[in-house]
Amino acid sequence: MNYALEAANPYLLGAYAPVFEEVVDDNLKVIGEIPKDINGIYVRNGPNPKFEPKGHYHWFDGDGMLHAVHIENGKATYRNRWVRTKNLATEEAAGHSLWQGLMGKLAANMHLPFNRGVPLKDTANTAVAFHDGKLLAGWYMCGDLYEIDPITLETKGVQDYNGTLTSKAMAHVKVDEQANEMMFFDYELTQPYLAYGVINGNGTVKHFTKIPTPGPRIPHDLGITENYSILMDLPLIYDLQLMMKIGRAIPVFKRDMPSRFGVIPRFGNPEDVRWFEANPCYIYHTINAWEEGDEIVMDCCVNDDPTPQKELPKGASAVEKLNEYLRLKAYMHRYRFNLKTGETKEYRLDDLVTEFPLMNSQYLGRPSRYAYNQRFDLSETLRFDAIVKYDTESDTRQVFEYGKNKFGSESPFIPRENAQSEDDGYVISFVTDAVEGTSEVVIVDAQNLDQEPLARIQLPQRVPLGFHGCWVNGDRLLR
Numbered sequence: 001m002n003y004a005l006e007a008a009n010p011y012l013l014g015a016y017a018p019v020f021e022e023v024v025d026d027n028l029k030v031i032g033e034i035p036k037d038i039n040g041i042y043v044r045n046g047p048n049p050k051f052e053p054k055g056h057y058h059w060f061d062g063d064g065m066l067h068a069v070h071i072e073n074g075k076a077t078y079r080n081r082w083v084r085t086k087n088l089a090t091e092e093a094a095g096h097s098l099w100q101g102l103m104g105k106l107a108a109n110m111h112l113p114f115n116r117g118v119p120l121k122d123t124a125n126t127a128v129a130f131h132d133g134k135l136l137a138g139w140y141m142c143g144d145l146y147e148i149d150p151i152t153l154e155t156k157g158v159q160d161y162n163g164t165l166t167s168k169a170m171a172h173v174k175v176d177e178q179a180n181e182m183m184f185f186d187y188e189l190t191q192p193y194l195a196y197g198v199i200n201g202n203g204t205v206k207h208f209t210k211i212p213t214p215g216p217r218i219p220h221d222l223g224i225t226e227n228y229s230i231l232m233d234l235p236l237i238y239d240l241q242l243m244m245k246i247g248r249a250i251p252v253f254k255r256d257m258p259s260r261f262g263v264i265p266r267f268g269n270p271e272d273v274r275w276f277e278a279n280p281c282y283i284y285h286t287i288n289a290w291e292e293g294d295e296i297v298m299d300c301c302v303n304d305d306p307t308p309q310k311e312l313p314k315g316a317s318a319v320e321k322l323n324e325y326l327r328l329k330a331y332m333h334r335y336r337f338n339l340k341t342g343e344t345k346e347y348r349l350d351d352l353v354t355e356f357p358l359m360n361s362q363y364l365g366r367p368s369r370y371a372y373n374q375r376f377d378l379s380e381t382l383r384f385d386a387i388v389k390y391d392t393e394s395d396t397r398q399v400f401e402y403g404k405n406k407f408g409s410e411s412p413f414i415p416r417e418n419a420q421s422e423d424d425g426y427v428i429s430f431v432t433d434a435v436e437g438t439s440e441v442v443i444v445d446a447q448n449l450d451q452e453p454l455a456r457i458q459l460p461q462r463v464p465l466g467f468h469g470c471w472v473n474g475d476r477l478l479r
């Protein structure tokens with residue numbers, strides 16, 4: 001592969017550099033011991049450009065690649081596979097890249113298939129979720145949900161739920177494991193801009209409704225409780241006139257606009273939405289939300305200023321711009337939306353910059369106290385140097401540091417068999433050594449996060465730093 005064009009782009013080098021082999025390996029060396037009560041699959045999505053990028057490369061552009069470790073009876077098998085999207089198939093047929101990415105000119109892609117009304121490639125590179133026996137990979141700009149075989153990681157194709165899913169879907173879907181329902185949203189550049197739906201456990205879109213917002217918005221995630229969903233209208237927006245003028249899809253942060261949160265009953269319609277205002281911010285990821293008396297509580301990671309932190313010099317290079325745009329400053333934050341009074345209260349929960357939060361997925365939508373976030377090392381590029389376990393009840397945190405030159409991945413919680421409490425289990429992460437060019441899977445005790453890992457599973461190849469992951473427990477695979 002000749003990546004000479006972007007040789008100076010840090011997101012194509014070192015720990016970020018793509019890999020080109022699709023590997024299966026069930027003969028992995030383990031340092032320590034894999035707990036025998038772990039049974040399931042840890043899978044993580046991320047960008048891995050198959051062909052040399054056309055134009056300047058943005059980290060969000062790369063084709064989706066899944067890395068997974070399947071653990072059963074103390075043994076582990078590693079696999080990685082590209083998500084074989086329709087757009088990747090088109091490029092494979094051509095033998096080279098066709099689409100320019102986020103840092104390219106949209107005009108260069110006008111002759112190619114559009115996705116979600118924009119001329120960008122749907123890479124399905126962002127997140128991965130499991131619902132109703134289906135492993136689903138999705139895209140952060142709202143795209144197709146690609147169904148993946150959870151064991152082999154082969155792409156089965158676009159999942160449209162027997163034709164009942166008529167919209168696209170945002171990569172961040174939310175699964176209520178107790179009700180076996182999956183909530184999703186979609187946004188577009190034309191009125192009414194936002195849509196929301198629920199997929200039931202029989203593989204059917206059970207509810208779908210369009211929600212008007214004052215203009216085109218780019219929400220990244222949603223919250224769910226047992227009876228409600230929380231949609232976001234945040235002041236990081238696409239200014240369509242500016243987009244036309246500069247020919248790029250660059251969002252603008254409107255500091256004078258409030259953040260708005262739309263609380264909708266799970267099966268509600270636009271007239272049922274209660275909007276709550278809060279301080280201007282941008283939110284990539286929610287952690288959990290639940291009902292408490294008259295209030296909806298929602299924990300998330302909040303960016304007060306999501307646009308570049310420093311003034312970019314005139315003539316700044318594409319790489320300098322990329323680094324500044326990806327310099328996220330997010331903090332643990334709690335909202336309380338009072339359904340009786342319409343009042344919003346908000347609280348900053350910590351002063352550490354952390355993001356990519358996960359929690360015990362069995363508690364999603366119900367009261368929870370623990371979150372497992374990634375700490376940013378605040379260097380030039382975006383990378384995670386530690387897992388931070390938050391206990392929002394005792395207002396304490398525990399830190400697991402990946403180690404010198406080592407960077408981890410979004411880290412799901414694995415419940416112990418017959419778990420006695422919310423944090424009775426393990427936390428798992430793909431960890432890459434940026435100097436050695438090697439990777440391992442690290443399993444730590446969730447109740448003793450600051451202690452040595454229980455197991456370090458050595459992998460046959462480097463796992464490039466990436467985006468979102470999930471844990472699929474073995475009993476859910478069989479359903």
Ligand SMILES: [Fe+2]
Binds near residue numbers: 126140220285468
């Ligand atoms: Fe995300």
